[in-house]
Amino acid sequence: xxxxxxxxxxxxxxxxxxxxxxxxxxxxxxxxxxxxxxxxxxxxxxxxxxxxxxxxxxxxxxxxxxxxxxxxxxxxxxxxxxxxxxxxxxxxxxxxxxxxxxxxxxxxxxxxxxxxxxxxxxxxxxxxxxxxxxxxxxxxxxxxxxxxxxxxxxxxxxxxxxxxxxxxxxxxxxxxxxxxxxxxxxxxxxxxxxxxxxxxxxxxxxxxxxxxxxxxxxxxxxxxxxxxxxxxxxxxxxxxxxxxxxxxxxxxxxxxxxxxxxxxxxxxxxxxxxxxxxxxxxxxxxxxxxxxxxxx
Amino acid sequence: xxxxxxxxxxxxxxxxxxxxxxxxxxxxxxxxxxxxxxxxxxxxxxxxxxxxxxxxxxxxxxxxxxxxxxxxxxxxxxxxxxxxxxxxxxxxxxxxxxxxxxxxxxxxxxxxxxxxxxxxxxxxxxxxxxxxxxxxxxxxxxxxxxxxxxxxxxxxxxxxxxxxxxxxxxxxxxxxxxxxxxxxxxxxxxxxxxxxxxxxxxxxxxxxxxxxxxxxxxxxxxxxxxxxxxxxxxxxxxxxxxxxxxxxxxxxxxxxxxxxxxxxxxxxxxxxxxxxxxxxxxxxxxxxxxxxxxxxxxxxxxxxxxxxxxxxxxxxxxxxxxxxxxxxxxxxxxxxxxxxxxxxxxxxxxxxxxxxxxxxxxxxxx
Amino acid sequence: xxxxxxxxxxxxxxxxxxxxxxxxxxxxxxxxxxxxxxxxxxxxxxxxxxxxxxxxxxxxxxxxxxxxxxxxxxxxxxxxxxxxxxxxxxxxxxxxxxxxxxxxxxxxxxxxxxxxxxxxxxxxxxxxxxxxxxxxxxxxxxxxxxxxxxxxxxxxxxxxxxxxxxxxxxxxxxxxxxxxxxxxxxxxxxxxxxxxxxxxxxxxxxxxxxxxxxxxxxxxxxxxxxxxxxxxxxxxxxxxxxxxxxxxxxxxxxxxxxxxxxxxxxxxxxxxxxxxxxxxxxxxxxxxxxx
Numbered sequence: 001x002x003x004x005x006x007x008x009x010x011x012x013x014x015x016x017x018x019x020x021x022x023x024x025x026x027x028x029x030x031x032x033x034x035x036x037x038x039x040x041x042x043x044x045x046x047x048x049x050x051x052x053x054x055x056x057x058x059x060x061x062x063x064x065x066x067x068x069x070x071x072x073x074x075x076x077x078x079x080x081x082x083x084x085x086x087x088x089x090x091x092x093x094x095x096x097x098x099x100x101x102x103x104x105x106x107x108x109x110x111x112x113x114x115x116x117x118x119x120x121x122x123x124x125x126x127x128x129x130x131x132x133x134x135x136x137x138x139x140x141x142x143x144x145x146x147x148x149x150x151x152x153x154x155x156x157x158x159x160x161x162x163x164x165x166x167x168x169x170x171x172x173x174x175x176x177x178x179x180x181x182x183x184x185x186x187x188x189x190x191x192x193x194x195x196x197x198x199x200x201x202x203x204x205x206x207x208x209x210x211x212x213x214x215x216x217x218x219x220x221x222x223x224x225x226x227x228x229x230x231x232x233x234x235x236x237x238x239x240x241x242x243x244x245x246x247x248x249x250x251x252x253x254x255x256x257x258x259x260x261x262x263x264x265x266x267x268x269x270x271x272x273x274x275x276x277x278x279x280x281x282x283x284x285x286x287x288x289x290x291x292x293x294x295x296x
Numbered sequence: 297x298x299x300x301x302x303x304x305x306x307x308x309x310x311x312x313x314x315x316x317x318x319x320x321x322x323x324x325x326x327x328x329x330x331x332x333x334x335x336x337x338x339x340x341x342x343x344x345x346x347x348x349x350x351x352x353x354x355x356x357x358x359x360x361x362x363x364x365x366x367x368x369x370x371x372x373x374x375x376x377x378x379x380x381x382x383x384x385x386x387x388x389x390x391x392x393x394x395x396x397x398x399x400x401x402x403x404x405x406x407x408x409x410x411x412x413x414x415x416x417x418x419x420x421x422x423x424x425x426x427x428x429x430x431x432x433x434x435x436x437x438x439x440x441x442x443x444x445x446x447x448x449x450x451x452x453x454x455x456x457x458x459x460x461x462x463x464x465x466x467x468x469x470x471x472x473x474x475x476x477x478x479x480x481x482x483x484x485x486x487x488x489x490x491x492x493x494x495x496x497x498x499x500x501x502x503x504x505x506x507x508x509x510x511x512x513x514x515x516x517x518x519x520x521x522x523x524x525x526x527x528x529x530x531x532x533x534x535x536x537x538x539x540x541x542x543x544x545x546x547x548x549x550x551x552x553x554x555x556x557x558x559x560x561x562x563x564x565x566x567x568x569x570x571x572x573x574x575x576x577x578x579x580x581x582x583x584x585x586x587x588x589x590x591x592x593x594x595x596x597x598x599x600x601x602x603x604x605x606x607x608x609x610x611x612x613x614x615x616x617x618x619x620x621x622x623x624x625x626x627x628x629x630x631x632x633x634x635x636x637x638x639x640x641x642x643x644x645x646x647x648x649x650x651x652x653x654x655x656x657x658x659x660x661x662x
Numbered sequence: 663x664x665x666x667x668x669x670x671x672x673x674x675x676x677x678x679x680x681x682x683x684x685x686x687x688x689x690x691x692x693x694x695x696x697x698x699x700x701x702x703x704x705x706x707x708x709x710x711x712x713x714x715x716x717x718x719x720x721x722x723x724x725x726x727x728x729x730x731x732x733x734x735x736x737x738x739x740x741x742x743x744x745x746x747x748x749x750x751x752x753x754x755x756x757x758x759x760x761x762x763x764x765x766x767x768x769x770x771x772x773x774x775x776x777x778x779x780x781x782x783x784x785x786x787x788x789x790x791x792x793x794x795x796x797x798x799x800x801x802x803x804x805x806x807x808x809x810x811x812x813x814x815x816x817x818x819x820x821x822x823x824x825x826x827x828x829x830x831x832x833x834x835x836x837x838x839x840x841x842x843x844x845x846x847x848x849x850x851x852x853x854x855x856x857x858x859x860x861x862x863x864x865x866x867x868x869x870x871x872x873x874x875x876x877x878x879x880x881x882x883x884x885x886x887x888x889x890x891x892x893x894x895x896x897x898x899x900x901x902x903x904x905x906x907x908x909x910x911x912x913x914x915x916x917x918x919x920x921x922x923x924x925x926x927x928x929x930x931x932x933x934x935x936x937x938x939x940x941x942x943x944x945x946x947x948x949x950x951x952x953x
Contacts, residue, residue: 007777008775008776011771012767012772012783014763015764015768015829018823018824019787022823022824023793023798025801026797026798026801026805030798030800033800087690092691094683094684095684095691098691103943104939104943105699106694106695107939107942108698108702108932108935110879110946111942112928112932113883113901113931114883115901115905116901117701117702117924119904119920119924120701120702120921121701123704123708123921132720137722167698170698175943179947187385187387190354190374190387191387192400194353195375196375196376196401196406201403206389210389228796230886231901234905235905238905239889239905239909253796253800254889254890257800257803258890268800272796276797279794371673373672373673373676
């Protein structure tokens with residue numbers, strides 16, 4: 001028996017090693033970093049312990065800009081992408097014929113490289129001396145003025161960022177919602193039809209309550225994902241996001257750690273923990289709300 | 297309300313490329329009289345649920361017509377037909393309480409049928425009382441037993457006062473004891489409401505015990521309709537004879553020769569006006585009477601005592617299958633050591649069928 | 663329902679509303695399909711336009727009559743795209759392979775073996791699933807830097823191996839293999855390891871394939887960690903490579919060549935997807951998120 005008990009741990013050993021070194025230890029360490037004031041990464045020394053790092057980050061205009069950007073991004077993309085994917089999934093569940101083809105097409109963005117396709121979005125929306133870009137062509141067609149979406153006004157840049165983010169997160173949501181809709185037992189709909197229930201009533205009184213657990217799962221993961229936005233922004237606006245006013249909280253963390261403004265792991269840690277606290281709070285609020293509204 | 301089906305046919309596209317279309321229901325014509333409880337009976341896959349869906353309007357007919365009284369409802373969508381359905385899995389909305397489930401159909405009423413909240417609640421309560429679940433109104437379906445869910449489903453189907461009540465295998469999800477109880481319950485509710493009710497089942501005992509009328513189907517084709525006892529006593533063909541009755545009917549290879557009905561070498565009856573031919577002879581288990589001087593000589597295999605009666609398992613050279621079973625009252629003494637056993641046969645329980653097309657040969661046996 | 667009801671009218675109305683509804687659905691779905699596919703079309707289109715033709719189009723053309731493959735040649739010669747490609751391949755293969763070994767062993771221990779402290783260990787494992795990558799990446803960066811592993815494959819790979827979620831997924835699948843098989847194997851004196859190798863893995867192959875594909879996608883597209891840990895283009899992966907091409911690129915702004923690089927790095931995953939789309943979609947529906 002003694003021999004067997006050791007064996008179990010032996011099988012776990014590789015996983016424990018990797019998780020210990022690259023997950024558990026860093027988790028503890030990041031808290032320590034965030035309270036070490038004046039940490040110098042070259043000499044690995046620090047002056048004292050306190051909350052200065054937090055106060056620095058919270059007063060850093062770049063961080064505040066990043067928080068603002070991230071909040072706008074979350075507030076727009078989560079509802080838009082969830083609503084749109086619900087609409088599309090409902091459409092898909094109504095067409096048995098071409099459903100598989102459409103589903104496969106819709107899933108494509110999931111397997112593409114965010115950085116790579118971001119470049120395509122960039123050239124579609126960018127205005128250069130040589131060309132106004134395809135997006136502006138469409139705007140001109142409807143009588144609008146050309147706008148540079150990549151180096152132009154803040155709202156235009158935010159628009160492209162939101163659009164691209166929605167484009168990237170839709171495949172996952174459509175897939176999950178389509179399978180949730182497909183798993184609703186057909187006889188509920190039959191029963192409702194026989195009772196002469198209108199389509200909108202079937203949707204609001206039967207379908208929506210029955211898929212509400214999936215909806216809340218998507219909303220929660222959507223919030224978490226949108227708060228961690230970063231590579232979409234890099235793809236569109238390049239690595240110097242602070243200059244483009246398009247930085248996100250995660251981008252701020254990495255910039256503090258490494259890059260042109262890097263070398264401050266303490267500030268990075270403080271920012272990462274602030275992000276974690278925000279995400280945790282919002283997730284908890286989401287869970288509380290879902291307890292009230294998810295029906296079973 | 298009476299339901300009439302005329303040459304009803306439903307085909308489904310075959311699966312896979314070049315697969316032929318499947319005829320689930322083939323040229324079905326029958327009439328269900330007003331206010332009766334009708335059992336639609338057949339083995340699984342015979343198209344009986346399809347018939348139910350065609351009557352309800354959930355499926356579109358391929359050809360033929362459906363009438364409710366004199367109204368042609370063939371192309372009317374389900375929601376306008378005024379039918380109530382009890383589904384096999386009950387289809388109770390899991391997120392709504394029992395009361396909300398029962399209220400649901402009434403909340404869809406439009407125009408002059410619209411009810412006030414008060415009226416709806418009164419009707420819901422009346423329906424709940426009818427099926428004796430009025431104490432469970434605040435529960436959710438997951439908190440109910442199978443039998444209770446079944447009752448809620450019936451109440452929900454009845455509350456909108458449907459012209460027709462359709463039930464798809466209403467008892468199949470219940471355990472044996474509950475099934476017996478619930479089927480009497482269904483009978484009672486139908487008698488009280490007098491709503492024309494069609495229920496689908498593959499269990500012949502269930503259909504026989506509570507139906508006013510049974511309809512037997514096989515492979516989408518109507519086999520026979522009639523009162524349960526009539527169909528049992530006078531099956532139109534070998535399939536119906538085999539399908540009804542437990543233990544099942546015993547089938548023998550027989551022949552008619554010179555006015556005599558023979559099983560192997562045993563002459564069992566005289567028949568008149570029947571040409572010489574090979575026939576199937578089906579004998580109900582209760583058609584055997586133990587008699588030393590009987591005409592049917594068999595090898596005894598086993599005697600099973602079952603309390604009320606005794607079942608004799610024996611073989612005969614002309615047997616289809618390995619052995620047959622005769623049921624006799626337990627007051628008859630059987631020597632289970634004996635190697636052979638002889639029977640006389642009750643003429644009404646012996647049913648000859650043509651070997652060519654398995655239809656009943658109408659002949660008087662003496 | 664009385665005789666007053668006009669059955670024909672009801673029937674016609676029902677048919678018409680269904681046709682209208684289906685048309686709306688198809689239009690909506692078609693538009694979204696266009697939104698999804700158009701960037702891919704534009705990417706391929708731009709990659710086959712010649713440099714001069716592209717720059718001469720003040721109004722972008724929706725098609726080209728003189729496609730060229732010159733840009734692809736440029737993408738491989740003017741920038742070290744082949745090198746990025748090879749690096750990504752090495753990184754993906756090794757990371758996925760090592761992760762699979764670690765994952766299979768851990769999942770087996772949790773699903774099959776008995777040892778003291780197993781339940782507590784599993785709870786700790788599960789709670790690790792909630793830890794966001796952003797929180798631990800800071801220390802990992804410092805750790806790898808201190809170990810002098812920047813700009814090495816080891817530095818790239820090591821922190822990318824851990825994947826609590828896949829251990830969980832596989833453990834659930836392993837647990838579905840009936841206990842009787844294990845006892846039968848034990849009676850036949852099969853060792854645990856042989857049982858894992860000969861029985862569990864073949865039975866759970868579909869899940870293993872799914873996990874492998876998901877991890878390959880994740881590796882192929884990974885950007886953040888490689889960006890932190892490599893600044894030597896010799897160790898760039900495709901994501902970093904594409905960013906490098908964008909910022910320092912072909913000496914001058916060469917969109918067609920850039921697009922052909924984008925096509926080249928997108929093709930492997932799209933091929934993988936087209937072959938395995940059922941498996942990938944089923945796997946993601948079971949709980950993958952965009953990594």
